[in-house]
Amino acid sequence: MNLQETIQQIKPLNQDAMAYAKKRWDSIAHPLHSLGKLEDMVVQIAGITGNPDVRKPKRVLVPMCADNGVVEEGVTQTGQEITALVAENFLQTKAASSIICKSVGCDIFPVDVGVASDVSILNRKIAYGTKNMAKEPAMTREQAIQALETGIEIAEMMKKKGYDMIATGEMGIGNTTTSSAVASVLLDLPVETMTGRGAGLSTQGFHKKIQVIKQAIALHSPNKEDAVDVLAKVGGFDIAAIAGLFLGGAALHMPMLIDGVISATGALAAASLCPVSRDYMLATHVSKEPAGALLLEALGKEAPLHCDMCLGEGTGALNLFPLLDTGLAVYNGMSDFNGWGMEAYKPLD
Numbered sequence: 001m002n003l004q005e006t007i008q009q010i011k012p013l014n015q016d017a018m019a020y021a022k023k024r025w026d027s028i029a030h031p032l033h034s035l036g037k038l039e040d041m042v043v044q045i046a047g048i049t050g051n052p053d054v055r056k057p058k059r060v061l062v063p064m065c066a067d068n069g070v071v072e073e074g075v076t077q078t079g080q081e082i083t084a085l086v087a088e089n090f091l092q093t094k095a096a097s098s099i100i101c102k103s104v105g106c107d108i109f110p111v112d113v114g115v116a117s118d119v120s121i122l123n124r125k126i127a128y129g130t131k132n133m134a135k136e137p138a139m140t141r142e143q144a145i146q147a148l149e150t151g152i153e154i155a156e157m158m159k160k161k162g163y164d165m166i167a168t169g170e171m172g173i174g175n176t177t178t179s180s181a182v183a184s185v186l187l188d189l190p191v192e193t194m195t196g197r198g199a200g201l202s203t204q205g206f207h208k209k210i211q212v213i214k215q216a217i218a219l220h221s222p223n224k225e226d227a228v229d230v231l232a233k234v235g236g237f238d239i240a241a242i243a244g245l246f247l248g249g250a251a252l253h254m255p256m257l258i259d260g261v262i263s264a265t266g267a268l269a270a271a272s273l274c275p276v277s278r279d280y281m282l283a284t285h286v287s288k289e290p291a292g293a294l295l296l297e298a299l300g301k302e303a304p305l306h307c308d309m310c311l312g313e314g315t316g317a318l319n320l321f322p323l324l325d326t327g328l329a330v331y332n333g334m335s336d337f338n339g340w341g342m343e344a345y346k347p348l349d
Helices: 003-009 015-027 037-049 069-073 081-090 096-104 141-160 175-187 203-220 227-234 237-251 261-273 275-280 291-299 320-333
Strands: 059-066 111-114 165-171
Touching: 003 141, 003 237, 015 037, 015 320, 037 275, 037 320, 059 081, 059 096, 059 141, 059 237, 069 203, 081 096, 081 165, 111 141, 111 237, 141 227, 141 237, 165 237, 165 261, 175 203, 175 227, 175 237, 175 261, 175 291, 203 227, 227 237, 227 261, 237 261, 237 275, 261 275, 261 291
Parallel strands: 059 111, 059 165
Antiparallel strands: none
16 A cells, blocks of 8 residues: 555554453553553554454564665764664674573564665665665655655565564664754754653763754744654654654554664654544553654653563563463453352442
């Protein structure tokens, strides 16, 4: 599906399925809503899929990999070669996220949407990295739409492969710079508020990063009412592809897991293009990056995990799976109050 067709396919959650799932939770032998966000997640998933019989999902992490021309400005501690190195390591169970995937029973499917060199992961390369947004738009509008539609295509591919749930991730040196720029524009908040040190910057480097972002925004004047324009002018191929992944997953009634600030920025762009899509998103953790909590607040999400993580790659999202599994174990395995020979709890005023 193209972008507009996908957006038109995204419908409100199934309220009947959610009501049934909530009734199921209230009927099992435990104090009402005593598992908190674990219960809420199951109810939301029921609404997303339209089926209150929520079972352990077949899961996949999709890291979108791309380079960013803005690294020319010295806003990162490492060079672009690290993007390709980590992208290759995803498939060799050497990257942090691929190691975590193995431990939580999740497959991994990395995609090259703009790595600056040729790599062996799935090739959907739009270009060999974006342009330097400090000097010219990061990409054309056509490229931004191509990246969004690539994300949609990958969601469709994952659905056909039998996956029930997608965790979003990324790899791209310089992408905390682009995500700070996109988030600052879309939320109309100061660059200083939305920018952190990323993978590690000196104080001097941090201030340079802020100035570069301000320069790019002032130069291109992205339209905050047009997420495609924002992505094209100050974004990255990875962020745009993640936004498309969120939209594609929503159109296919798949629960979509938000990772850290880059993933959440993609989620914000998706929600800007289609507000209903946010109902298909599950928050996982609050990133240590300054924009982490602000992005989730803007999306209307509360994350269950506070781990001070800021690694990216999907590592935070992956840590939701053990929590979800324990919730589903109770949801599917615990008997009702009659089975325990006790009177049901009743809601209090």
